[in-house]
Amino acid sequence: MASTEIIPGIHAIRGKFAGEFGFIASYLIISEGEALIIDPGTAGDPGDNIEKSMKEFGLNPKSDLVGIICTHGHPDHAGGAGRLQRNTEAPIMIHGSDADLLRDPSLFLNERLIMDRAQRFSMKLDKGPLRVNYRNLEPDSLLTHGQQIKIGDLLLRVVQTGGHSAGHCVFYEPTQKVLFSGDEVNNFPNDPRKFYVDLTGSIVDKLAALDSLSKLGIEYLLPAHDVPALFGDVRLQFEGARDGIIHLQDTILAHLEARGEADVQQLEFDIQQSRSVPIPTTLEALLVTTIQVTLEGLAEAGLVKDLGKGIWVTI
Numbered sequence: 115m116a117s118t119e120i121i122p123g124i125h126a127i128r129g130k131f132a133g134e135f136g137f138i139a140s141y142l143i144i145s146e147g148e149a150l151i152i153d154p155g156t157a158g159d160p161g162d163n164i165e166k167s168m169k170e171f172g173l174n175p176k177s178d179l180v181g182i183i184c185t186h187g188h189p190d191h192a193g194g195a196g197r198l199q200r201n202t203e204a205p206i207m208i209h210g211s212d213a214d215l216l217r218d219p220s221l222f223l224n225e226r227l228i229m230d231r232a233q234r235f236s237m238k239l240d241k242g243p244l245r246v247n248y249r250n251l252e253p254d255s256l257l258t259h260g261q262q263i264k265i266g267d268l269l270l271r272v273v274q275t276g277g278h279s280a281g282h283c284v285f286y287e288p289t290q291k292v293l294f295s296g297d298e299v300n301n302f303p304n305d306p307r308k309f310y311v312d313l314t315g316s317i318v319d320k321l322a323a324l325d326s327l328s329k330l331g332i333e334y335l336l337p338a339h340d341v342p343a344l345f346g347d348v349r350l351q352f353e354g355a356r357d358g359i360i361h362l363q364d365t366i367l368a369h370l371e372a373r374g375e376a377d378v379q380q381l382e383f384d385i386q387q388s389r390s391v392p393i394p395t396t397l398e399a400l401l402v403t404t405i406q407v408t409l410e411g412l413a414e415a416g417l418v419k420d421l422g423k424g425i426w427v428t429i
């Protein structure tokens with residue numbers, strides 16, 4: 115079996131483990147002979163197993179796949195969309211604010227992360243967790259907040275969260291209280307405090323999304339880079355994710371206060387030294403970018419300000 119059934123009709127197809135990225139899970143929803151894929155994954159894995167899984171359930175990928183929906187445009191989630199669409203002709207759906215990443219996947223490295231040239235060079239889009247198999251991929255339709263997507267007799271509600279990236283959406287199935295959370299509630303294995311956001315993301319929106327989603331009474335939380343959380347554990351995942359953000363904000367404020375003024379590189383150095391934040395540190399760019407977006411959120415709250423040229427102070 116290429117997949118694992120989580121609850122009747124909902125299957126996880128897991129790609130291989132890639133360092134601090136964890137694994138990536140694609141979710142296959144089957145209802146009344148129709149199928150939908152949430153996050154086709156990277157180009158080779160789990161992407162290749164999607165059609166195989168469908169066939170194992172007696173489905174025809176060419177006629178029974180009604181849609182390929184992406185929680186967001188990062189290559190580890192959308193990278194396999196091109197080939198899956200070529201093979202199945204199913205429509206690709208993504209939020210308009212992340213659609214540019216399908217048209218030009220290199221924007222992820224060039225515009226969404228703070229990186230120097232050496233880092234950019236070492237993080238190529240043709241290998242590992244960031245493999246993509248398309249260029250100029252045009253989504254067939256754009257997801258909108260509140261939209262309902264029908265698969266057989268199930269309805270998925272689109273909730274734009276916009277924290278992890280501007281176009282990030284999660285998908286909620288209300289009858290079984292299932293939330294497909296992409297990279298919004300937790301990103302990395304076994305620690306919901308591990309997270310990062312891209313430059314279009316927002317810590318303020320991430321906190322607001324966590325707050326409203328945690329009130330839905332979710333029973334099955336299905337993240338992209340972790341095992342599902344069930345029932346009572348769902349609440350702990352939400353609390354962990356929220357604590358992680360608050361902790362990062364507090365840590366940044368404390369380091370900024372101690373230094374008087376600092377830029378993101380200095381703050382990243384301090385955070386790495388103090389080892390007090392569990393967000394991924396092997397890919398420095400993710401940490402620096404997340405610090406930048408967090409500072410922008412703190413500025414919105416009136417707690418810090420940018421003196422210009424990227425020098426920040428507390429207020």
Ligand SMILES: [Zn+2]
Nearest residue numbers: 186188278297
């Ligand atoms: Zn992501």
Ligand SMILES: [Zn+2]
Nearest residue numbers: 188190297338
């Ligand atoms: Zn991801």
